[in-house]
Every structure is written in structure tokens, then in C-alpha cells.
Amino acid sequence: MSEKKQLVEPRTLKGFQDYLPEDAIARKRVIRTIEGVFEKYGFLPLETPALEYLDVLSGTGGDEVNQELFRLESPEGEEISLRFDLTVPFARLLAQYPDKLKVPVRRYAIGPVWRADKPGPGRFRQFTQFDADIAGTDSVAADGEIIAIMVEIMQTLRAPSYRVLINNRKLIDALLEDCGIHEEASQKHVLRVVDKLDKVGLDNIRLELGPGRVDDSGDPIPGVQLDGDTIGKILDFVAVKGTSRADIVANLGQLLPDTDLSRRALDEMRELAEVLEGLGVDEDHACFDPSLARGLDYYTGPVFETIIPKAKEFGSVMGGGRYNGLVGRFLDREIPATGTSVGLDRLMAALTKLKVIEPSKTTVQVLVVSLGEIPKAETLRLASELRAAGIRTEAYFGKKMRMKDQLSHADRHEIPVAVILGEDEYARGEVSVKDLLGGKAGKEHIEKRDEYRKAGKDAQVTVKRNEMVANVKRILAGHESAQAR
Amino acid sequence: MSEKKQLVEPRTLKGFQDYLPEDAIARKRVIRTIEGVFEKYGFLPLETPALEYLDVLSGTGGDEVNQELFRLESPEGEEISLRFDLTVPFARLLAQYPDKLKVPVRRYAIGPVWRADKPGPGRFRQFTQFDADIAGTDSVAADGEIIAIMVEIMQTLRAPSYRVLINNRKLIDALLEDCGIHEEASQKHVLRVVDKLDKVGLDNIRLELGPGRVDDSGDPIPGVQLDGDTIGKILDFVAVKGTSRADIVANLGQLLPDTDLSRRALDEMRELAEVLEGLGVDEDHACFDPSLARGLDYYTGPVFETIIPKAKEFGSVMGGGRYNGLVGRFLDREIPATGTSVGLDRLMAALTKLKVIEPSKTTVQVLVVSLGEIPKAETLRLASELRAAGIRTEAYFGKKMRMKDQLSHADRHEIPVAVILGEDEYARGEVSVKDLLGGKAGKEHIEKRDEYRKAGKDAQVTVKRNEMVANVKRILAGHESAQAR
Numbered sequence: 001m002s003e004k005k006q007l008v009e010p011r012t013l014k015g016f017q018d019y020l021p022e023d024a025i026a027r028k029r030v031i032r033t034i035e036g037v038f039e040k041y042g043f044l045p046l047e048t049p050a051l052e053y054l055d056v057l058s059g060t061g062g063d064e065v066n067q068e069l070f071r072l073e074s075p076e077g078e079e080i081s082l083r084f085d086l087t088v089p090f091a092r093l094l095a096q097y098p099d100k101l102k103v104p105v106r107r108y109a110i111g112p113v114w115r116a117d118k119p120g121p122g123r124f125r126q127f128t129q130f131d132a133d134i135a136g137t138d139s140v141a142a143d144g145e146i147i148a149i150m151v152e153i154m155q156t157l158r159a160p161s162y163r164v165l166i167n168n169r170k171l172i173d174a175l176l177e178d179c180g181i182h183e184e185a186s187q188k189h190v191l192r193v194v195d196k197l198d199k200v201g202l203d204n205i206r207l208e209l210g211p212g213r214v215d216d217s218g219d220p221i222p223g224v225q226l227d228g229d230t231i232g233k234i235l236d237f238v239a240v241k242g243t244s245r246a247d248i249v250a251n252l253g254q255l256l257p258d259t260d261l262s263r264r265a266l267d268e269m270r271e272l273a274e275v276l277e278g279l280g281v282d283e284d285h286a287c288f289d290p291s292l293a294r295g296l297d298y299y300t301g302p303v304f305e306t307i308i309p310k311a312k313e314f315g316s317v318m319g320g321g322r323y324n325g326l327v328g329r330f331l332d333r334e335i336p337a338t339g340t341s342v343g344l345d346r347l348m349a350a351l352t353k354l355k356v357i358e359p360s361k362t363t364v365q366v367l368v369v370s371l372g373e374i375p376k377a378e379t380l381r382l383a384s385e386l387r388a389a390g391i392r393t394e395a396y397f398g399k400k401m402r403m404k405d406q407l408s409h410a411d412r413h414e415i416p417v418a419v420i421l422g423e424d425e426y427a428r429g430e431v432s433v434k435d436l437l438g439g440k441a442g443k444e445h446i447e448k449r450d451e452y453r454k455a456g457k458d459a460q461v462t463v464k465r466n467e468m469v470a471n472v473k474r475i476l477a478g479h480e481s482a483q484a485r
Numbered sequence: 486m487s488e489k490k491q492l493v494e495p496r497t498l499k500g501f502q503d504y505l506p507e508d509a510i511a512r513k514r515v516i517r518t519i520e521g522v523f524e525k526y527g528f529l530p531l532e533t534p535a536l537e538y539l540d541v542l543s544g545t546g547g548d549e550v551n552q553e554l555f556r557l558e559s560p561e562g563e564e565i566s567l568r569f570d571l572t573v574p575f576a577r578l579l580a581q582y583p584d585k586l587k588v589p590v591r592r593y594a595i596g597p598v599w600r601a602d603k604p605g606p607g608r609f610r611q612f613t614q615f616d617a618d619i620a621g622t623d624s625v626a627a628d629g630e631i632i633a634i635m636v637e638i639m640q641t642l643r644a645p646s647y648r649v650l651i652n653n654r655k656l657i658d659a660l661l662e663d664c665g666i667h668e669e670a671s672q673k674h675v676l677r678v679v680d681k682l683d684k685v686g687l688d689n690i691r692l693e694l695g696p697g698r699v700d701d702s703g704d705p706i707p708g709v710q711l712d713g714d715t716i717g718k719i720l721d722f723v724a725v726k727g728t729s730r731a732d733i734v735a736n737l738g739q740l741l742p743d744t745d746l747s748r749r750a751l752d753e754m755r756e757l758a759e760v761l762e763g764l765g766v767d768e769d770h771a772c773f774d775p776s777l778a779r780g781l782d783y784y785t786g787p788v789f790e791t792i793i794p795k796a797k798e799f800g801s802v803m804g805g806g807r808y809n810g811l812v813g814r815f816l817d818r819e820i821p822a823t824g825t826s827v828g829l830d831r832l833m834a835a836l837t838k839l840k841v842i843e844p845s846k847t848t849v850q851v852l853v854v855s856l857g858e859i860p861k862a863e864t865l866r867l868a869s870e871l872r873a874a875g876i877r878t879e880a881y882f883g884k885k886m887r888m889k890d891q892l893s894h895a896d897r898h899e900i901p902v903a904v905i906l907g908e909d910e911y912a913r914g915e916v917s918v919k920d921l922l923g924g925k926a927g928k929e930h931i932e933k934r935d936e937y938r939k940a941g942k943d944a945q946v947t948v949k950r951n952e953m954v955a956n957v958k959r960i961l962a963g964h965e966s967a968q969a970r
Contacts, residue, residue, distance in 0.1 A: 008540050010581035010815045012533075013565060018578060019532035020585055021592070028530055032517075040872050042849045042879025045513055047504035048497075049611045050535060050567075050597060051555075055493050070536075072557040075601045080498060082535075093503060095495035100505050102897065104883040107506070112535060116560045126534045137882040141861040145880065148869070271861070278862030280869045330495045364527045376626040376756070377763025384633070384765045387525050394527025395630065397622040398589040412587065 015119030016126050025360045037153050038108040038132045046107040048089035054079035059329040068115040082114040086129045095330035103136020133339030143302040143338045144275030150306050150318050151285050161310045167292035168302050170265035174256050175237050179230045188297050189224050195293040238291035245273040248288040300324045311350035318342050362413040368395045369406045369420045379421050389469045417475050433471045434460040500604030501611050510845045522638050523593040523617045531592040533574035539564040544814040553600040567599040571614045580815035588621020618824030628787040628823045629760035635791050635803050636770050646795045652777035653787050655750035659741050660722050664715045673782050674709050680778040723776035730758040733773040785809045796835035803827050847898040853880040854891045854905045864906050874954045902960050918956045919945040
């Protein structure tokens with residue numbers, strides 16, 4: 001027996017994922033759509049490397065993010081790390097290139113980030129962040145533009161239902177001040193509890209703001225220990241609704257005492273309502289929601305979150321807000337900023353579930369079938385003509401070159417059209433064009449197929465060589481209009 | 486004095502680079518163009534993570550690549566590493582998902598790769614690879630398609646001069662066999678020497694194939710120690726020219742003895758010539774060059790390299806070839822493959838030098854100037870109308886909101902049009918549209934400006950609100966047609 005070669009087992013790193021064409025095609029499409037929206041709003045791309053100096057990422061103080069870093073050593077022995085988000089690198093650029101990146105700056109960035117936390121379903125150690133931020137202005141107009149972007153992204157992607165929820169850290173601060181909750185730990189605790197409203201319901205929230213409760217598994221959940229009046233105040237506040245964004249601000253005003261803090265918060269929300277009206281953002285798709293508490297300990301002004309009510313299980317598909325501490329670790333001055341981060345994987349998952357994103361097995365429009373008896377140069381000539389006409393064309397070359405193998409390749413990839421040059425056709429200067437989508441059996445396709453048939457289109461036609469492109473285009477156009485219905 | 490906060494110095498890792506908008510915009514444009522070409526040829530995107538298990542990357546034997554790896558540890562303590570190319574991850578996918586990725590497979594991939602070697606000018610530790618490969622066929626038709634892609638990329642990018650050089654490992658093997666050079670070390674040595682032909686010239690090559698020589702710095706360069714006849718044979722061979730690709734094959738045939746090896750090599754090149762003709766690849770832009778020796782110890786059949794003669798200093802901007810050992814480390818069978826890798830950074834540098842790629846400071850088409858006395862909602866309404874018309878629009882919000890600050894922002898970014906809503910205009914339901922490119926002073930613009938003026942276009946017009954979009958579009962169209970001249 002011959003000695004066996006030592007083989008390596010092909011495997012993906014734990015907590016990481018590969019994107020095969022079916023996923024990668026749809027991802028690319030969504031990414032280009034979102035980039036288009038960002039560019040329409042005046043955002044420019046920026047790119048930074050995956051690796052950064054450790055102190056750039058972790059700052060001078062350590063925090064929980066520190067433990068999640070994929071750390072390594074540079075060839076020079078310095079401590080470096082894979083980035084865990086795109087915000088810190090953006091802040092670095094602003095501090096590092098004050099002349100080239102003069103504020104106000106609108107930038108977008110897309111790229112992988114890495115976190116060494118525990119992987120789980122839908123939770124990966126490498127994932128894509130897709131951010132757009134406006135730095136250098138504290139005008140609420142910029143916040144309004146971010147909200148308009150979130151709405152336009154969802155609209156452009158044809159999400160069947162979506163809602164951008166908007167709150168403001170300053171409003172909550174005014175509420176907490178009114179409630180006499182001044183200690184940071186208690187404030188955070190209240191926010192954490194309010195954030196669970198949707199998940200555990202009003203009664204449980206009431207208990208968690210007060211004495212605490214025991215959860216379903218029997219574990220005790222300690223409470224914030226607030227008195228009944230205070231709890232009532234908080235719950236009344238977060239339950240405020242209204243007929244419009246302006247109406248909600250008015251109703252919130254009724255519940256808050258007239259202090260500097262509350263006036264500033266209400267003024268800001270009133271202006272945001274005006275700005276959103278100017279931007280044409282309709283009330284249905286972007287609403288003020290005082291119960292939104294996500295990220296409020298990080299953000300300093302308006303906060304936003306996009307949910308898809310029909311795919312609620314995926315949670316927030318975009319989030320963002322105003323954070324004025326952006327460059328704090330690098331500079332002795334503040335650069336105010338507001339922005340949004342698209343959760344690309346979640347967004348894709350939600351829209352796929354709702355069948356808004358149909359997985360595409362291919363972007364190829366035509367397979368040119370190569371038969372053994374025909375010189376390869378001749379079949380490639382056909383491919384070349386189709387490409388010159390802007391048609392995405394694959395010429396089949398594989399180990400097995402039977403017609404059957406080639407057509408089953410087209411079938412597997414759902415390539416809609418095949419062009420076949422047989423010996424007879426070749427001799428006559430003709431070519432066969434086969435409508436694979438129209439000619440396909442199978443229940444799910446019967447309806448479409450009948451439609452094509454009705455329109456008098458046969459599954460296969462033999463045409464003159466110089467009519468090939470026109471015939472392929474006709475079939476592709478037919479598929480498109482059938483799909484649009 | 487108050488205690489000073491400890492600040493982190495914002496800095497980029499040594500050997501790494503940031504892409505500010507001027508570079509990032511042009512990069513994105515080139516990337517989308519190339520992706521478009523890949524898709525037109527039937528290639529589908531694939532994505533793999535940045536990190537891989539060490540043995541997946543390095544194989545079972547160690548090699549020089551091993552030392553260049555950025556290695557780290559997974560949270561589970563396994564040896565992992567940043568990928569150093571996109572080819573090994575592609576091979577892993579082919580071996581790992583034989584059912585989902587049935588060959589033949591055409592995939593493209595773009596992404597960063599990392600090498601811990603010594604950084605230098607134009608040499609970075611993180612750089613972008615951009616590959617297209619066809620796996621699962623050993624047909625030379627696939628090699629021809631790769632060459633056609635290289636040509637089409639250069640053509641689509643409007644490179645003013647370019648040449649795809651083509652050689653074949655099998656041809657060189659036939660030559661080496663004929664010269665009686667059988668030892669692998671000597672073969673590699675010969676290829677290394679021939680590869681330097683362009684750089685050091687014929688006379689030096691002659692010496693290096695023979696007894697060796699002393700270079701300009703006085704260092705001895707050991708020779709291959711071939712005799713004069715053999716050297717003559719090699720130099721005659723690599724100097725072969727011809728009037729066409731087919732002619733060059735015929736001329737090479739004259740120099741090789743009639744052996745199995747030489748017949749196979751010549752047949753393959755003859756077929757490649759036919760295939761390229763079928764694909765419409767013209768002789769000027771893709772030629773056979775027997776002196777091309779780059780990467781010949783890795784490739785197993787045709788090899789390709791794209792150069793830009795007018796920007797020769799950037800070297801090869803695309804390279805590729807056939808390599809049938811793709812999945813060898815994972816599987817007990819071969820999957821033949823051929824492909825190309827675009828050297829994105831070099832290609833960008835070369836085309837920028839030739840002014841084919843003009844650095845763009847922005848993609849923004851209109852800056853909406855916001856004046857203090859006008860409600861922000863009103864200026865945003867204008868921005869919203871422009872965007873709804875598909876015009877990329879930035880609304881200015883910064884710390885300083887004087888007209889001067891806003892227009893100098895537009896100037897710095899070379900934003901071509903400003904829309905201004907002053908108090909008077911606002912009262913009259915009008916808006917001012919300013920042609921910033923046409924109205925710009927400065928020598929380099931005089932010509933263009935005159936052209937605009939001649940066309941009767943003023944630098945600024947005040948129009949009714951409902952005529953704003955049409956006027957902006959008119960100005961943008963004027964710029965475009967002036968630029969196209």
C-alpha cells in the first residue's frame with residue numbers, strides 16, 4: 001500500500017461563517033442598495049485597517065470590551081488587536097487627520113469587526129458593521145437626517161413593515177431628575193428594567209422597579225426599590241402615546257415639571273419633529289416612543305432603533321443615536337456626532353424570512369452549452385457576443401461535458417436561459433435558445449410557465465446566429481415582467 | 486490646575502493604511518467596475534472569514550508563508566491566523582461543501598489579506614486581494630476566459646495602454662527538458678534568472694545563466710553554470726516574437742524538438758490562440774511572451790500577467806494562471822483551476838499616475854446651505870426634494886454656520902452645486918442655485934468656466950422653488966458634458 005498523504009480537514013473556525021453564493025449575492029445586493037442611500041444623503045466612504053494598536057481600541061481605562069478583543073502581537077512585539085467596531089477607528093481618523101477630515105464630516109463605512117465572546121445562534125465572532133455618522137455638529141437636524149436615512153433604507157429594500165422608534169436621553173434624564181433618581185447605578189438600573197418592557201410586560205416591570213420579583217425559572221431578580229408613586233410616574237411616562245410626533249412631545253410635556261433640563265429635552269424633541277416633517281418622514285414609519293431605553297447609557301441625545309414588526313424576533317435591525325463623547329480618548333475637545341449602524345446579518349435574516357429578499361442562486365443570465373463536436377472557439381464566440389450586449393453569461397466547461405450535465409448545472413443554479421450550438425445548427429449558421437425558467441416543470445413554476453406559454457413563447461427556439469442576442473433579451477424581459485407581477 | 490486626562494495618541498499601525506474619502510471613493514468605483522466584469526463572465530461572489538485555523542492556512546508542511554502569518558489564539562486556545570490570501574480559503578470551501586459548491590465553480594472574492602513581512606513603499610501588511618477563479622475544468626477555454634476578463638477590466642477602466650502577457654509552464658518544461666536541465670533547483674534558478682530579463686538586460690542574464698556576475702554594488706551573483714550552447718538555446722527561445730499569437734506558437738515549435746512534452750505544450754498554446762480569437766481578444770492587448778517567467782514554479786499551465794507599459798514602474802497589476810494543485814492539502818483528488826488576482830492598490834496607483842482615475846473628493850452633487858434665520862425644516866425640505874430626484878445631496882450643519890463657512894466646505898470638497906435659501910428668497914417662495922464649478926476662479930478652471938459662461942450659464946440663478954430640481958439637473962448635466970470633452 002502506498003503511503004497516504006497527510007490531509008488537513010477543511011473546516012470553518014468556531015463562531016465564524018462562510019457566505020456561499022446564495023447568501024453572498026443577496027448580501028452584495030443589499031449592501032449596494034444601502035451604500036446608495038448613504039451616498040444620496042451626502043456620506044463619503046472611509047476605510048481603516050482591521051488591526052489597531054491596543055490602546056487605540058481600549059482607551060486608557062479598561063472596560064468590558066477589552067476582554068472581547070482578539071489580541072495579538074505585531075512583528076515588532078507591540079500589543080495590537082482586531083477592531084471590535086467601526087466607531088473607534090472613525091474617531092481615530094477624526095483626531096489623526098484634522099486637516100484632511102475637517103468637520104462636519106459625513107462618512108459611511110462597512111467592514112468586518114471581531115469580538116471574542118461566546119458564539120451562539122445568530123451570534124458570530126466576526127460580523128459586518130455598516131455605519132453612517134455625521135460628526136462635527138450638535139444640530140438636531142443631523143439626527144433628523146439619520147432617521148430619514150433609516151426610513152429610506154427600509155423603503156428602498158421594500159420592507160413590508162418597519163418602524164423607527166425614537167427617544168431622547170435628555171428626556172429620560174429629565175424624568176429621572178423629577179423622580180429624584182440621581183445615582184448613576186440606579187439610573188442605569190431603571191433604564192435596564194424599562195428596556196425589558198416589551199419582553200416581560202408591565203406587571204413584571206412594576207415589580208422590578210419596586211421590590212424585585214422571582215422569574216419563571218425561580219431565580220430572584222432584585223428590584224430598584226422605588227416607591228409606588230415614583231414607579232407610577234415612570235410607567236405613565238413611558239406609556240405616553242399621541243396622534244403625531246408633535247402630539248407626543250406635547251403629552252410628555254404635561255408629565256414633566258418645568259425645569260431647565262425638561263425644557264431643553266422638550267425643545268429638542270419639538271425641533272426634531274419639525275425637522276422630520278421637513279424631511280418628509282411620515283408619522284407611521286418614525287415615531288417617538290418614550291419607552292425606548294436601548295443604549296441610553298451610551299448616547300447623549302436622540303436615540304433611534306428600527307424594528308420590523310412582522311419579524312420582531314430579529315430585534316433591532318438598525319440602531320443609533322447621538323453620542324458626543326466620540327473623540328474623548330484622543331483629544332481634549334469634543335466632536336459631537338450622531339449616526340446609525342445597520343445590523344446587516346439581522347436585517348438580511350428578517351427580510352429573508354419575510355420573502356422580501358429572495359435568495360438568488362446566481363446572477364448568471366445565460367449558460368452557453370459547449371458540445372464536444374463544436375470548436376470551443378465557436379461557443380465562446382457566442383458567449384462573447386452575449387456579454388458584449390451586457391448579458392451576464394457563463395460558458396460551461398467541466399469534467400463531464402454531456403448536454404445533460406450542462407443543463408443540470410443550469411438547473412441547479414437556476415440560470416434562466418441556455419444557448420446551445422449543436423452540429424446541425426452550427427452547419428446552418430443557427431443557434432438554439434432555451435427558456436429554462438419558462439420550460440421548467442415543477443409545481444411552483446407551473447403558473448409562471450403557463451403564462452409564458454400563453455404568451456406564445458416556446459421553451460426552445462432555433463434562430464439565426466445574428467438573432468441570438470435579441471431572442472435572449474426577449475426571454476429575459478419576459479421573466480422580469482412575470483416576476484414583477 | 487485641573488488634572489489632565491490621559492490621552493491616547495491616534496495613529497495607524499505600522500505597515501497599514503487608512504483610506505480617506507479621496508482614495509476610498511475611487512477605490513469603490515474601481516471595485517464595482519471590476520465586480521461588474523466578473524459578473525458579466527458568470528462569476529459569483531463568495532466570502533470567507535478573515536481568520537482560519539492555522540493548519541488550514543499553512544498545510545501539513547511548513548513553508549515561507551508560515552513565517553508571514555499574523556498568528557493568534559482562539560478563545561478556546563487553538564492556533565489560528567489571519568489569512569494571507571483568498572486562494573486557500575477558496576480551496577477550503579471547495580473541499581468543505583462539495584454538494585453546495587459543485588464544480589465547475591466560477592467565484593470571485595474581494596477582501597483584505599495580511600502578511601507580517603517587512604513593510605516598505607507601496608508594500609503593506611494588510612492589502613486587498615481581488616480574485617476570480619474557475620475551478621473544476623482543465624479546459625484551456627477557461628484560461629482563455631480569464632485572459633478575456635483581464636483585457637475587459639483594463640478596457641472598462643479605460644487604461645490608455647495595457648498588455649496581457651501569456652506564457653505556459655508546459656512550454657518552459659519542454660525547453661528545460663530539451664536543455665537537459667532536470668533538477669528542480671536548477672530549473673527554478675533558470676526561471677528566476679529569466680524573470681529578471683527586463684530588469685537587468687540580456688548581457689547580465691547571459692552571465693547569470695553561465696558563470697555568474699558581480700552586480701553594481703560589488704556583490705557576487707552566482708550563476709547557473711550552463712554551457713554556452715544551452716544558454717544560447719534558452720535565450721533564443723525567450724526572444725521568440727511573431728506577428729500573431731498563432732505565429733509565435735509556430736515559431737516556438739521550430740525551436741523545440743518533437744517530444745510528447747513539447748507537443749502537448751504547443752497544442753495547448755495553439756488551442757488557446759483559437760479560443761482567444763473566438764472570445765474576440767485582440768492581438769495587441771494579449772500576446773504570447775515566452776520570456777514571462779513569473780510564478781512559473783507555482784503554476785502548472787498557462788500563466789498571465791497584465792502590465793501597463795506607460796506605468797511600467799508599478800509592475801504587474803494583475804497576475805494569474807492555471808494551478809491544478811488547488812485542493813491538494815484537503816482532498817485526495819485534484820480539482821484543476823485557473824484564475825486571476827487583481828493587484829488593486831498597484832492598479833489604482835498606475836491608473837492614477839496616468840490620470841485615468843481622477844481622485845474624487847466627494848460624490849456629493851449639491852450642498853444645501855442652511856442660514857440661521859431660516860427654519861432648518863425648510864432647508865431640509867429642499868434637500869429632501871433633491872434626493873427624491875436622485876441627486877446626491879448634503880445639508881450643511883456645523884459649528885460655524887456663516888455662508889462663508891458653508892461655501893468653503895463645498896469648495897474644499899469640490900461639491901459642484903450649492904442651493905441657498907436666503908430670507909428674501911424664502912419670503913418669495915424662491916431659492917438660489919449656485920454653479921460652484923462654473924463660477925470658480927483659479928487657472929485650471931478658467932477654460933471650463935469660460936465654456937459654461939459661453940453657454941450663457943450664469944454662476945448663480947434665483948428660481949421658483951418648484952424649478953429648483955430642474956435647474957440643478959441642468960447645471961450637473963452641463964458639468965458632465967464639459968468633462969466628457
